[in-house]
Amino acid sequence: MASPEKIICVFLLSGLLGFAQNIPKVDQGRLEASIMSLAEYGVMENGETNRVAFSDADLAGRAYIISLMQVTGLEVSVDFAGNITGKRAGKDPSKKPIGFGSHIDMVPNGGNYDGCVGSLAAIEVVRTLNVAGIQTEHPLEVFIFSNEEGGVMGSRALVGDLKGDALNVVNSTGYSMREGINRIGGDADRIAEVERPQGSLAAFLELHIEQGGILDREQIDIGVVEGIVGIKWWDVSIQGFANHAGTTPMALRKDALLAAAKFIIAVNEVTNSFEGKQVGTVGRIAALPGAPNVIPGQVVVSLEIRDLSSEKIVNLFSAMAKRAKDIENETGTQFTFTPIDATSAPALTDPRIQALITKEAKALGLSSKQMQSGAGHDAQDMAKIVPVGMIFVPSVNGISHSPKEYTFPEDMANGANVLLRTLLTIDKKWD
Ligand code: HGY
Ligand code: MN
Ligand code: MN
Numbered sequence: 406m407a408s409p410e411k412i413i414c415v416f417l418l419s420g421l422l423g424f425a426q427n428i429p430k431v432d433q434g435r436l437e438a439s440i441m442s443l444a445e446y447g448v449m450e451n452g453e454t455n456r457v458a459f460s461d462a463d464l465a466g467r468a469y470i471i472s473l474m475q476v477t478g479l480e481v482s483v484d485f486a487g488n489i490t491g492k493r494a495g496k497d498p499s500k501k502p503i504g505f506g507s508h509i510d511m512v513p514n515g516g517n518y519d520g521c522v523g524s525l526a527a528i529e530v531v532r533t534l535n536v537a538g539i540q541t542e543h544p545l546e547v548f549i550f551s552n553e554e555g556g557v558m559g560s561r562a563l564v565g566d567l568k569g570d571a572l573n574v575v576n577s578t579g580y581s582m583r584e585g586i587n588r589i590g591g592d593a594d595r596i597a598e599v600e601r602p603q604g605s606l607a608a609f610l611e612l613h614i615e616q617g618g619i620l621d622r623e624q625i626d627i628g629v630v631e632g633i634v635g636i637k638w639w640d641v642s643i644q645g646f647a648n649h650a651g652t653t654p655m656a657l658r659k660d661a662l663l664a665a666a667k668f669i670i671a672v673n674e675v676t677n678s679f680e681g682k683q684v685g686t687v688g689r690i691a692a693l694p695g696a697p698n699v700i701p702g703q704v705v706v707s708l709e710i711r712d713l714s715s716e717k718i719v720n721l722f723s724a725m726a727k728r729a730k731d732i733e734n735e736t737g738t739q740f741t742f743t744p745i746d747a748t749s750a751p752a753l754t755d756p757r758i759q760a761l762i763t764k765e766a767k768a769l770g771l772s773s774k775q776m777q778s779g780a781g782h783d784a785q786d787m788a789k790i791v792p793v794g795m796i797f798v799p800s801v802n803g804i805s806h807s808p809k810e811y812t813f814p815e816d817m818a819n820g821a822n823v824l825l826r827t828l829l830t831i832d833k834k835w836d
Contacts, residue, residue, distance in 0.1 A: 427537075427539075428825070428826055428829060429533050429534075429536065429537040429539070429825075430533070430818075430822050430825075431526070431529045431530065431532075431533045431818055431821040431822055431825060432529065432532070432533065433814050433815065433817070433818035434814075435529060435532065436525060436526060436529045436814070436817055436818060436821060437814040437817065439473065439525045439528065439529065440517060440518070440521055440522065440525055440817070441517075442469065443466055443469060443470065443509060443517070443521055443525065444517040444521075446462050446465045446466035446469060447460070447462030447463075447465070447466065447511070452808075453514050453808040454511065454514075454515070454516075454517055454808070455511070455513055455514055455515075456509070456510060456511045456515075457510060457511060457512070457513055457554070457576060457577050457578050458510035458551060458552035458553075458554060458555050458558070458576060458578070458585060458589075459552065459576065459578045459580040459584070459585030459588050459589060460578045463509075463510055463589065464588070464589060466509050466510075467489060467509070467549075467589060467590075470489065470509055470524065470525075470528075470549055471483075471489060473525075473528055474489070474491040474528055474547060474549075477491070477528055477531050477532050477535065478493070478531070478535060479491030479492060479493055479528075479531060479547060480492040480493075483589075483590045483591065484562075484563075484591065484599045485562075485586075485591045485592040485593075485595040485596055485598055485599050486551055486558065486559050486562030486563065486567065486586060486591050486596055486599045487551035487552070487559060487585075487586050487589040487590060487591035488548060488549065488550050488551050488559040488560075488562070488563060488591075488599070489548075489549040489551075490546055490547065490548055490549075491528075491531070491546070491547040491549075492544060492545070492546050492547075493531060493534075493541075493544065493545040493546075493547075494540075494544055495540065495541050495542050495543045495544040495545065495832075496540055496541070496542050497542050497543070498544060500542055500543040500544065500607065500836065501543065501544075501604070501605065501606055501607040501836075502543060502544040502545060502546040502606050502607065503541070503543045503544075503545055503546070503606065503607050503608055503609075503610070503828055503831055503832060504545075504546045504547075504548055504606040504608070504609040504610070504787070504791070505523075505527045505530070505545070505546075505547060505548070505609065505610040505611065505612075505824065505828060506523060506524055506527045506547045506548035506549055506550070506611065506783075507520045507521075507522070507523025507524045507527070507548075507549070507550070507553075507611050507612065507613055507782075507783065508520035508523075508524065508549065508550045508551075508552075508553030508554070508559070508783060509521055509524050509549055510551070510552055510553055510554050510555075511554060512554050512806045513577050514807070514808060515554075515805075515806050515807065515808075515810070516804070516805055516806065516807055516808060516809070516810020516811070517810065518614045518800070518805075518810050518811065518812045518817075519613075519614060519616060519805055519806065519810060520553055520554075520613070522612060522613065522614050522798065522812060522817050522820065523611050523612040523613045524549050526612045526817065526820060526821035526824055527547045527548075527612070527824070528547060529821055530821060530824055530825045530828065531545065531547065533825060534825075539829075541828075541829070541832040542832050542833070543607055543831075543832050543835075545828075546606070548560075548563075548609075548783070550563075550783045551586070551589060551591070552576070552582065552585065552586075553782075553783055554576075555574065555576045555582065555585075555747060556571070556574065556638070556745075556746075556747025556748060556749070557749050557781060557782070557783050557785070557786050558571075558582055558586075558747070559783070560783035560784075560786035560787055561749070561786050562596050562599045562600070563599055563600065563601050563786065563787070563790075564600065564601065564786045564787065564789045564790050565597070565600035566786065566789070567582075567596055567599075568596075569746070570746045571746040571747060572586075572593055572596070574745060574746060574747045601790055602790070603790050603791075604790065604791060605790060605791065606787075606790070606791040607791070607792075607831060607835050607836070608755070608758060608791060608792045608793065608794065608831050608835065609784060609787040609788075609791050609792070609793045609794075610758070610793070610794045610795075610796070610824055610827060610828060610831075611782055611783060611784040611787075611793070611794075611795050611796070612795075612796045612798070612820045612821065612823075612824045613778075613780075613782060613795060613796070613797060613798075614797070614798055614799075614800045614805065614810070614812050615628050615776075615797040615798065615799060615800050615803070615805075616779070616780045616800050616803075616805035616806070616810075617779055617780075617800065617803050617805075618800065618802060618803020619774070619776060619803070620774065620797060620798070620799035620800075621799040621800060621801055621802060621803055622803070623774065624772075625772045625773065625774045625799070626766065626771035626772050626773065626798070626799075626816065626819050627762065627766040627771050627772070627773040627774075627796060627797065627798065627819065627820065627823055628773070628774055628776045628795075628796070628797025628798070628799075629759050629762045629763050629766075629773050629774065629775045629776070629796070629797075630754050630759075630776060630777065630778050630784075630794075630795030630796070630797060631753065631754060631759060631775050631776065631777055632713050632751060632752065632753045632754065632777045632778070633713075633749075633751065633752045633754070633777070633778040633780075633781060633782055633784060633785040633788075633795065634684075634711040634712055634713050634751055634777065634778060634779055634780075634781065635711065635712060635713070635714075635715050635718055635748070635749060635750045635751035635752075635785075636709065636710075636711050636748050636749050636781045637709070637710050637711075637718050637722065637744070637748045638707065638708070638709050638744070638745040638747055638748050639707070639708040639709075639722075639742045639743060639744050639745060640705055640706075640707060640708075640742075640743045640745055641668065641705065641706045641707070641708050641729075641740060641741070641742055641743075642703070642704075642705050642740070642741040642743065643661045643664045643665050643668070643703065643704045643705070643706070643738050643739070643740055643741075644661065644702075644703055644738060644739040644740075644741070645658075645659035645660050645661030645662075645664060645700070645701060645702050645703065645704075645736070645737070645738040645739075646658075646659035646700070646702055646737075647693070647694055647699055647700060647701065647702025647703070648699070648700045648702075649698070649699070649700075650697070650698045650699055650700050651698065653700060658700050658736075658737075659700075659702075659736065659737040659738055660700050660701060660736060660738070661692070661701045661702055661703050661704040661738055662692045662701035662704050663736055664704070664732050664733070664735075664736040664738040664740075665690060665692070665704040665706055667732045667735070667736070668687075668706065668725075668728070668729055668732055668740070669687045669690075669706065671725060671728035671729070671732065672685045672686070672687055672708065672725055673685065674728075675721060675724045675725050675728060676710075676721060678724075679717065679720070679721060681712065681714075681717065682712070682713075682777065682779070683710065683711065683712040683717055683718075683721060684709075684710070684711045684712075684779065685708070685709070685710050685711075685721060685725070686708075686709045687706050687707060687708060687709075688707050688709060689706060689707040690704065690705075690706045690707075691704065691705050691706075692704045707745075708725070708742070710722055710725075711779065711781075712751070713751045713777055714751065715750060715751055726740075726742060729742075749781050749785050749786060750785070750789075751785070752784070752785035752786075752788035752789070752793070753788065754784070754788065754793050754794050754795055755792035755793060755794060757792070758792060758793065758794030758827065758831070759775065759794065761794065761827045761830055761831065762794055762796055762823060762827050763775075764830075765823050765826035765827050765830065766819075766823050768826065769819070769822055769823065769826070771819055771823065776797065778795065778797070780805070782795065794827065796820050796823050796824055796827070797820075798812055798816040798817060798819060798820035799812060799813070799816050800812055801813070
């Protein structure tokens with residue numbers, strides 16, 4: 406006769422096994438097809454895709470994703486910051502929703518996987534739950550954040566960080582955030598009403614491509630993100646003196662482009678001189694008046710610094726500003742640094758969710774690796790109000806923000822299955 410303890414143990418084990426066996430898997434073909442459909446929005450003559458936030462292509466892509474969410478039975482709405490959300494009722498409406506999602510806007514001539522994998526996998530997870538007839542205890546909420554590439558705008562609004570000057574930042578479409586928000590169906594005058602309170606979700610999960618080459622190089626299936634770097638942007642204006650390129654002796658020039666060239670090298674040297682994984686980039690340059698026979702009088706470059714530590718970003722910046730002072734003296738030019746309010750603070754993910762992601766990957770027979778994110782993400786804003794977790798899947802050759810960006814369908818499905826299982830475990834075990 407089995408002891409009472411043994412009976413309880415068998416009962417519990419069968420329950421757990423039952424739970425484990427009942428977890429459905431996403432439909433890889435359906436997920437891949439939705440990625441390819443979304444990629445159609447913004448295709449240009451040369452076959453590349455350009456779906457920058459606020460563009461006509463962004464409007465069309467947003468309409469596609471809204472229709473997909475509606476067909477999937479989600480109750481869809483667009484908030485005043487242009488974030489698209491889709492709600493699915495849980496058995497217990499008193500429980501806090503579990504949020505998950507990403508973004509679908511792109512950098513100019515970007516790739517079709519950055520943000521799109523997490524967004525479409527979120528919808529695929531809901532479809533999979535529908536097909537399996539699973540209703541979670543917690544309500545679910547899918548988030549498609551607006552204008553992530555322009556400084557995680559939508560998620561900043563959601564955590565109450567999108568204020569003042571930020572709305573005047575102009576992206577490559579020529580629209581300011583204010584104009585763009587109104588263009589995509591938001592209301593820039595009512596941004597404050599978008600803010601969600603602390604703890605208003607049980608958790609937020611984001612599946613995303615790694616955008617770097619670690620998982621691909623080391624042939625690892627899943628990245629368990631420990632932290633997301635902080636990002637700071639500046640416009641650096643260098644004032645020289647435009648003059649005749651033929652009659653002005655070299656020693657008498659105030660050449661703004663020469664000063665800019667020295668500054669770009671200085672950014673690289675300062676960044677490499679610190680210990681750690683920080684990065685410093687000059688990604689944009691404009692030289693005026695831009696004629697071959699005129700010494701450039703004015704140059705504006707962008708400056709971006711990223712690191713997991715805000716303090717290190719400050720130290721890197723002051724070292725670069727010091728080098729700029731030296732360059733001013735050498736070239737007779739004047740540097741002005743203007744911070745661009747489209748940045749994000751470093752964020753750590755919740756260790757409990759990291760452990761869940763690792764466990765669910767293992768349960769699926771997938772390898773995983775703890776890592777930091779060198780890319781910024783909406784999850785780093787959401788971390789200010791709720792516990793977050795991030796799941797990475799490999800980017801082939803570590804390429805991203807490029808038409809050559811690619812992630813294999815199997816890897817997308819792996820990430821979506823880990824997302825689904827992590828969500829269901831949180832649903833079962835968390836309040
Ligand atoms: O720039 C980034 O890190 C992100 O892809 N928005
Ligand atoms: Mn992204
Ligand atoms: Mn990106």
